[in-house]
Amino acid sequence: MGTWIVGLIVLALAGAALRSIWKDKKAGKTCGSCSGCSGSCCDCKPRK
Amino acid sequence: MSVRIALAGNPNSGKTTLFNALTGSNQFVGNWPGVTVEKKEGKLKGYPDVTVMDLPGIYSLSPYTLEEVVARNYLLGEHPDVILNIVDGTNLERNLYLTTQLMELGIPVVMAVNMLDIVEKNGDQIYIDKLSEQLGCKAIQISALKGKGIKEAADLAVRAVSQKQAVVHKFDKKVEEALSDIESALGNEIPEDQKRFFAIKLFERDDKIAGQMKKVPDVESIIAKVEESMDDDSESIITNERYVYISSVIGKCLKKAKRGELSLSDKIDQIVTNRFLALPIFAIVMWIVYYISVTSVGTIATDWTNDVLFGEIIPPAIENVLVSVGCAEWLQGLILDGIVGGVGAVLGFVPQMLVLFLFLAFLESCGYMARIAFIMDRIFRKFGLSGKSFIPMLIGTGCGVPGVMASRTIENDRDRKMTIMTTTFVPCGAKLPIIALIAGALFGGASWVAPSAYFVGIGAIICSGIILKKTKMFAGDPAPFVMELPAYHMPTVGNVLRSMWERGWSFIKKAGTIILLSAIVLWFLQGYGFGPDGFGAVELEDSILAAIGNTFAWVFTPLGWTQGGEGWKMAVAAVTGLIAKENVVTTFGILFGFAEVAEDGVEIWGNLAGCMTAAAGYSFLVFNLLCAPCFAAMGAIKREMNNAKWFWFAIGYQCGLAYCVSLIIYQIGTLLSGGQVNILGLIVAALMIAAFIWLLLRPNRDDGKLRVNMKGMAGA
Numbered sequence: 001m002g003t004w005i006v007g008l009i010v011l012a013l014a015g016a017a018l019r020s021i022w023k024d025k026k027a028g029k030t031c032g033s034c035s036g037c038s039g040s041c042c043d044c045k046p047r048k
Numbered sequence: 049m050s051v052r053i054a055l056a057g058n059p060n061s062g063k064t065t066l067f068n069a070l071t072g073s074n075q076f077v078g079n080w081p082g083v084t085v086e087k088k089e090g091k092l093k094g095y096p097d098v099t100v101m102d103l104p105g106i107y108s109l110s111p112y113t114l115e116e117v118v119a120r121n122y123l124l125g126e127h128p129d130v131i132l133n134i135v136d137g138t139n140l141e142r143n144l145y146l147t148t149q150l151m152e153l154g155i156p157v158v159m160a161v162n163m164l165d166i167v168e169k170n171g172d173q174i175y176i177d178k179l180s181e182q183l184g185c186k187a188i189q190i191s192a193l194k195g196k197g198i199k200e201a202a203d204l205a206v207r208a209v210s211q212k213q214a215v216v217h218k219f220d221k222k223v224e225e226a227l228s229d230i231e232s233a234l235g236n237e238i239p240e241d242q243k244r245f246f247a248i249k250l251f252e253r254d255d256k257i258a259g260q261m262k263k264v265p266d267v268e269s270i271i272a273k274v275e276e277s278m279d280d281d282s283e284s285i286i287t288n289e290r291y292v293y294i295s296s297v298i299g300k301c302l303k304k305a306k307r308g309e310l311s312l313s314d315k316i317d318q319i320v321t322n323r324f325l326a327l328p329i330f331a332i333v334m335w336i337v338y339y340i341s342v343t344s345v346g347t348i349a350t351d352w353t354n355d356v357l358f359g360e361i362i363p364p365a366i367e368n369v370l371v372s373v374g375c376a377e378w379l380q381g382l383i384l385d386g387i388v389g390g391v392g393a394v395l396g397f398v399p400q401m402l403v404l405f406l407f408l409a410f411l412e413s414c415g416y417m418a419r420i421a422f423i424m425d426r427i428f429r430k431f432g433l434s435g436k437s438f439i440p441m442l443i444g445t446g447c448g449v450p451g452v453m454a455s456r457t458i459e460n461d462r463d464r465k466m467t468i469m470t471t472t473f474v475p476c477g478a479k480l481p482i483i484a485l486i487a488g489a490l491f492g493g494a495s496w497v498a499p500s501a502y503f504v505g506i507g508a509i510i511c512s513g514i515i516l517k518k519t520k521m522f523a524g525d526p527a528p529f530v531m532e533l534p535a536y537h538m539p540t541v542g543n544v545l546r547s548m549w550e551r552g553w554s555f556i557k558k559a560g561t562i563i564l565l566s567a568i569v570l571w572f573l574q575g576y577g578f579g580p581d582g583f584g585a586v587e588l589e590d591s592i593l594a595a596i597g598n599t600f601a602w603v604f605t606p607l608g609w610t611q612g613g614e615g616w617k618m619a620v621a622a623v624t625g626l627i628a629k630e631n632v633v634t635t636f637g638i639l640f641g642f643a644e645v646a647e648d649g650v651e652i653w654g655n656l657a658g659c660m661t662a663a664a665g666y667s668f669l670v671f672n673l674l675c676a677p678c679f680a681a682m683g684a685i686k687r688e689m690n691n692a693k694w695f696w697f698a699i700g701y702q703c704g705l706a707y708c709v710s711l712i713i714y715q716i717g718t719l720l721s722g723g724q725v726n727i728l729g730l731i732v733a734a735l736m737i738a739a740f741i742w743l744l745l746r747p748n749r750d751d752g753k754l755r756v757n758m759k760g761m762a763g764a
Contacts, residue, residue: 002373010383014568017561 051098052126053205056119056150057134058143059105060418060534062162064088066134066192067102070202092202101128107142109149109245110254117256123153124242124260129209130156132201137167137174137189138535140302144294147183148217152248154241156208159187160201165194166535171305179301184216193540215244219289226274227251233265252283313535317419321533326423331499333416338498341404342484347493349399350484358392378575378585386571386638387564393637394559394630397481402552404480408445409547413539417442422533431510432517434458435531437467441474441509446551448472448681452688462522468688469698470512472677474505477555478629482672485633489656490665497666501673508674508705515743523748555630562628570624570638588639593620606729607671607707608664608714617659618668628678663717667710675706708736 055063071090092098103119110116123131131150135143140161150157161167161174167189180187186204190197218224230247238246238261249257250267251274258264271282278285310318320329340346363384370380411417421442425435436458444451451471458464475483479501487497516522573593579586588594597616600623601609609618621635640655660668676682676699686695715733719725 002370003376003379006370006373006375006379006383010379010387010568013387014565017564020557020561021565 051095051130051206051209052101052128053092053098053202054101054103054123054128054131054155055134056103056123056131056146057105057162058107058136058139058146058532060532061105061134061136061143062192063102063105063134066132066160066162066190066198066201067100069192069195069198070100092206095202095206098202098206100132106146108146109153110252121260123150123155124245128155130158130205132205133157133159133185134192135159135161137161137163138170138172139532140174141294141298142532144183144297145290148290148293149245151183151185151213151215151217152245154213154239154243154245156211156213157185158201158205158208159183159185160197161187161189162192164189164191164196166537170311173303173305175301175303179297182216182297182300184214193537193543213241217290217293219286220278222274222277223251223285223289226270229270230265230267233267235263235265237262248286252286311535313415313533316536317533320416320419321422323426326419327427330420330423331503333411334502335495335499337404337407337411338502339495341407342400342480342487342498343493343495346400346403347484347488349403350396353399354392354396358388358396362392363388381575382568382571385575386567389637390567390570390634391559391564393633394481394563395556397484397633398552398556400484401477401480401555402548405446405477405548405551406544409544409551410539412442413537413543413547415534415536418531418533421531425531427510428513431513432522433466433470433509433513434463437463437470437509440467440471441505444471444474444476446477447554448476448677449684451476452681452684455688460524462524465689465694465698466513466516466522468685469516469701470509472681472685472702473508473512473674475501475673476629476677476681477551478558478678479673481630481633482625482669485636485656486665486669489654490660490662497669501669504670504673508709511740511744512701512705518743518746518748558628558630563630563634566624566627566631567634567638570635574638593639596620606714606726606732607667607710608661608718609668614659622668622672622675625672626676626679626682628680629672632672661718661721661723663714663721663723666717667714670713671706671710673706674709675703677702708740712736 055067057063067088067090070092072093088102090100090102092100101122103122104116106116106119108116109120109123122128131153133147133150135147147157147159159180161176161179167174174189176187176189186208188197188201188204190201192198219227227244227247230250231243234243234246246257246261250265251271253271274285275282280288319325366388367380367384370383375383421435421438424438428435428437437455440451440454440458442451443454448471451474452468455464455467455471458467483498483501487493491497517524570593573596574588574591575585576583577586577591577595579590594616597620601616601619604610604615604619604622609615617636617639620639621632624631624635636656657665677685682695682699685698686692689695689698711729712733715726715729716737717723719730
């Protein structure tokens with residue numbers, strides 16, 4: 001039983017991590033570390 | 049009614065600071081020009097219907113740079129309801145040049161004269177009512193940094209929406225007549241209130257304005273007539289007239305307390321940017337920053353995090369919980385060895401990074417980083433790059449992605465491509481754990497290792513500049529570097545702490561997402577494989593990861609990563625670093641079982657030291673610093689290059705350079721340290737050194753031809 005509960009918690013954690021990466025990617029945030037971000041990576045658009 | 053306010057002004061006039069104050073946003077603010085390269089949008093606090101647009105800093109509406117194109121296209125195409133023109137009060141004359149152009153767009157303009165605090169400190173006086181009257185727009189004095197006059201400026205802008213912008217400034221009679229003729233020739237396609245702007249741009253022969261028009265009238269004869277009578281080219285006529293007008297406005301509206309005297313910033317610059325002292329001061333500053341953050345203060349905090357938090361507190365606590373709930377052993381292994389070992393190995397470096405980010409934020413905010421670009425220009429220019437290339441590298445110290453994107457401020461395409469290729473050589477925040485790990489594990493925490501990584505990055509950029517500039521692809525003189533040095537000021541505590549936290553938080557967030565998933569995958573790959581009884585749990589040496597690592601570990605043999613038969617671990621770590629550079633440390637954390645031995649820091653690093661010599665360790669460090677960056681940064685390179693061939697050339701060059709330099713470091717390092725020398729490796733290293741020297745010193749055959757090209761480019 002303990003294994004199932006802990007396993008589900010780990011799965012939920014991994015799912016949340018995947019969701020966060022997917023959300024960032026969808027929002028155009030390719031940069032996981034936006035330190036020093038000049039704004040461009042919050043609104044990543046291909047160079048025209 | 050929805051209202052759109054556009055913030056426009058010169059670079060480093062405080063637009064983003066004002067934008068953050070108006071909207072409550074958290075956009076990055078830097079005390080150097082060119083921080084904002086794309087427009088940003090936010091809602092005005094307390095006004096849900098009012099949108100504020102932060103435009104990149106521009107000196108004029110002539111589209112010479114990408115930022116100017118972005119700003120001009122927005123103002124002409126989107127036609128915001130009002131322009132809030134931010135003007136640096138300490139440098140009125142230069143800032144008003146843009147103002148005179150903004151007034152011609154047919155959009156209401158409200159002027160916010162910023163840096164009131166510095167103006168007052170200097171004892172200068174700006175007669176704001178007179179300025180407003182002279183320019184024909186509402187004007188207000190503000191201090192975006194201190195939050196003075198911000199609300200009033202926003203209210204003024206909202207109220208100005210329905211007003212019509214009058215053009216007070218008139219050019220010479222002959223010019224006005226010509227503009228009037230051009231306006232008549234424009235027809236109905238251009239809105240009435242934008243006709244004057246289009247007429248001026250056509251008069252200046254701005255070829256890019258044609259792109260905004262369906263039909264371009266032939267006005268050459270009108271222009272030629274004015275040029276002949278005024279004996280100057282049309283663009284210079286307009287520029288001169290603007291400056292004459294600005295001088296008359298300044299004469300009436302500004303009283304300088306210390307005319308001609310050196311300001312405190314000027315006095316500091318006499319030392320900090322001195323021809324002989326600048327570089328040693330820069331080296332000392334960087335050494336102090338890295339010494340405190342990586343070697344002394346940062347290490348104390350990191351040791352505590354590694355040894356106590358992730359050694360004595362978290363793993364035993366989690367283990368107790370897992371045992372008490374009867375969790376299976378394999379799942380305990382996943383959590384303790386995989387997740388806690390892997391993610392903990394990265395999180396252990398957070399204190400060091402926070403200290404480093406605190407210093408970098410201070411240096412950026414106070415204005416010293418802008419001086420470094422100026423100092424580096426003198427050096428970079430000799431090697432074919434301009435100081436403008438240093439700004440992306442500076443931003444790249446935090447993260448390579450915005451660093452690569454900041455290369456957009458470079459006008460010359462070849463300089464820009466070279467900057468994109470070399471920006472990620474400067475250690476980003478994610479590489480700091482690798483530096484700290486190697487410094488601690490193989491060099492006893494020596495204080496020179498961390499700053500040396502920084503200088504290896506700069507050295508690689510300089511050498512790349514020399515080598516690549518001698519090729520046909522990159523040849524040519526670097527573009528001239530003109531950069532305004534902002535006045536030094538004491539940064540606010542809030543600004544510095546916010547900048548530090550933003551960088552630190554993104555690092556922590558990455559540990560909880562990409563690193564966590566990588567740790568789970570790595571744990572599985574290192575614990576499972578095909579054993580005598582088929583697929584299942586196996587010893588590390590028989591795991592899938594070992595099999596994968598062993599297939600390409602031989603590639604790194606000349607780099608010395610095969611000590612003790614554990615070379616595949618280094619190879620795997622370097623490859624997982626391509627997902628995210630923090631993964632290098634995570635991989636070691638899992639492969640060397642950091643979670644199990646975390647009670648003793650020496651023991652943790654001892655495992656690593658047991659399979660690498662100091663020379664091999666430094667070669668490993670340099671390889672990871674210079675080789676292709678993480679996937680996110682590679683994506684940014686691909687986007688900015690906008691060409692698959694250039695992208696692969698950049699990645700190939702980075703990996704090739706990293707391999708050659710690491711090989712030389714290992715082979716020569718082993719020889720000098722009296723280790724076991726491999727003759728063949730030594731010969732290859734000697735040949736590589738000879739090739740490097742030849743590439744660095746060979747004559748530049750394309751030099752003359754390129755100058756012609758450069759002229760052609762300038763004319764285009």
